[in-house]
Amino acid sequence: MRVTTQDGRVVLAPDQAEKPLDVHSLSDNQFLALGLSNVAYIRPALTDDGEEGCAIHAADGSPLAVVEDMETAWGVILQNDMIPASLQ
Incomplete structure (x- = not known):
């Protein structure tokens, strides 16, 4: 290949x-x-204040951020020229 x-x-x-x-x-x-350096995945997580949110991770599993909801997570990923993938 x-x-x-x-x-x-x-x-x-x-x-x-x-x-x-x-x-x-x-x-x-x-x-x-x-292109795996451009992929980020989203999974459920807890925010800093203990609320349910979404964790954003790089394709290699490195944590990038925790945000309030799925919509925000997708927006953050797209704003950083990455491709979002959801794990639920």
Whole structure:
């Protein structure tokens, strides 16, 4: 599998052998080339004052922020040019 970019988008193309991609064998740099550095996921969490809210994490699991609700979480992610993914 070749990972390239075209017009700012990641393009996956089969290599000459056309073998299926084994994601377990990808290096950190290959994951970054797939755009995982631009993905953030949202999951339920408690805010600083003990209220229910949403935690925002980077694709690698690093915590980024805790906000009041899902709408705010999506807005924060999109404002930072990231792609939101929800885990519920």
